[in-house]
Amino acid sequence: DDPTGPFGNKALGEPPAIPVAPAIRNAVLNATGVAVDSLPLDPQKLVAHFKAAELI
Structure with missing residues (x-):
């Protein structure tokens, strides 16, 4: 059985x-x-990864 919304929509x-x-x-x-x-993927995480890869 596949439930749907009140008007038959999904x-x-x-x-x-x-x-x-x-x-x-x-x-x-x-x-x-x-x-x-x-x-x-927040800015702090990206900056940390970029620093670890010596990109910045």
């Missing part, structure tokens, strides 16, 4: 949000060569 808000973080992570990897393997 939620569609979650799927577009799922690939955003991996896409940003891959963009950082492609641009800098630095692989960040934990979320969230």
Whole structure:
């Protein structure tokens, strides 16, 4: 059985949000060569990884 909303609709808000973080992570990897393997990708974490890679 597949539950639906009150008018027979289904939620569609979650799927577009799922690939955003991996896409940003891959963009950082492609641009800098630095692989960040934990979320969230906040500025402090990125700066720490960039310093460890001697980019800044």
